[in-house]
Amino acid sequence: MVEPPYYLWNQWYLVGRIPDLRRGKTASITVMDVRIALYRDSAGRVVALEDRCPHVGAQLSLGKVHGDCLSCPFHGWTFDQAGACVDIPSMGAPTPALRNLTVRSFPVHEAAGLLWLFMRSDASIEPDEPAPVPPELLDPAWAWTLVEDTWDVNFTRFAENMMDQVHVPFVHARTIGRGASTRGPLELEIREVPGGFDLQGGMLTFRMPNIHRLYIFDQMGIGMHGLPVSVNRTRIFIFGFRKFLKPRIFDFMFRIANRRILEEDRAVLLSQRPTHIDLTPGGDHLVRADVAARAYRRLLVDHIERQQARAAGGSLTVDPEKVS
Numbered sequence: 001m002v003e004p005p006y007y008l009w010n011q012w013y014l015v016g017r018i019p020d021l022r023r024g025k026t027a028s029i030t031v032m033d034v035r036i037a038l039y040r041d042s043a044g045r046v047v048a049l050e051d052r053c054p055h056v057g058a059q060l061s062l063g064k065v066h067g068d069c070l071s072c073p074f075h076g077w078t079f080d081q082a083g084a085c086v087d088i089p090s091m092g093a094p095t096p097a098l099r100n101l102t103v104r105s106f107p108v109h110e111a112a113g114l115l116w117l118f119m120r121s122d123a124s125i126e127p128d129e130p131a132p133v134p135p136e137l138l139d140p141a142w143a144w145t146l147v148e149d150t151w152d153v154n155f156t157r158f159a160e161n162m163m164d165q166v167h168v169p170f171v172h173a174r175t176i177g178r179g180a181s182t183r184g185p186l187e188l189e190i191r192e193v194p195g196g197f198d199l200q201g202g203m204l205t206f207r208m209p210n211i212h213r214l215y216i217f218d219q220m221g222i223g224m225h226g227l228p229v230s231v232n233r234t235r236i237f238i239f240g241f242r243k244f245l246k247p248r249i250f251d252f253m254f255r256i257a258n259r260r261i262l263e264e265d266r267a268v269l270l271s272q273r274p275t276h277i278d279l280t281p282g283g284d285h286l287v288r289a290d291v292a293a294r295a296y297r298r299l300l301v302d303h304i305e306r307q308q309a310r311a312a313g314g315s316l317t318v319d320p321e322k323v324s
Contacts, residue, residue, distance in 0.1 A: 037061035154276035
């Protein structure tokens with residue numbers, strides 16, 4: 001049975017900027033209700049450990065960085081980049097056996113001043129693919145802006161909103177939906193691909209866990225990422241990519257435009273009940289135009305049931321028509 005909060009484990013997530021994470025300093029973030037301690041090791045690489053000492057549960061990020069390691073502020077227990085315990089001061093000199101005591105570590109990737117985190121459910125699971133860094137961030141032919149915000153909504157509502165074509169002339173009547181027809185019938189072309197789908201011949205794409213790309217024209221596009229912080233809180237990242245007006249003096253115009261559009265969505269999403277998508281019988285009533293939402297819900301159920309089967313040590317055959 002698939003139930004809220006619908007967390008998707010073993011996926012890469014954009015967690016945002018980390019401008020103040022200098023060597024010797026720590027930070028704490030929350031992803032899917034898990035507190036995570038961040039610090040840089042002696043080589044300057046970002047390390048991510050679950051922000052809870054296994055001794056009596058103190059927050060590791062309140063401790064101190066010692067070279068490659070992070071020590072707990074409560075009793076000095078110390079952990080390396082892999083999350084292995086390397087010292088318990090009260091037990092005397094460190095021994096190799098301490099390394100059997102661990103905290104969960106998370107693979108990270110840093111690019112363009114941003115951090116991606118692989119939220120694994122178990123320390124034995126490694127990423128199958130590299131972090132999904134938008135190629136425009138690393139290509140000097142493109143200029144880009146980033147708008148960030150935090151909404152008190154479940155990430156599934158954000159995901160479906162970003163792929164919903166029908167809401168545009170209603171919610172965005174004063175911006176991108178001005179003059180668009182509100183009357184159907186609306187037929188949307190969808191092509192399902194591994195881990196996602198493309199709409200309208202690739203005009204809008206979606207990839208798990210919560211990555212959307214909108215093609216405007218060959219010189220401009222939008223990237224939308226959602227980070228589930230907790231059951232009813234989502235961190236939102238909106239990229240604006242462009243090959244024209246590239247001097248940074250023009251960035252503010254694109255940020256203002258994207259934030260205005262985002263604010264139009266916010267009011268509606270905050271009003272939705274329940275705060276997450278409703279997969280129960282008699283819940284959300286989808287219609288033919290909701291092809292993207294239907295495809296998304298199939299992907300969501302498939303992924304969650306597979307991670308449940310992995311946790312149970314069993315196998316699973318998924319019925320593709322379970323969510324329709």
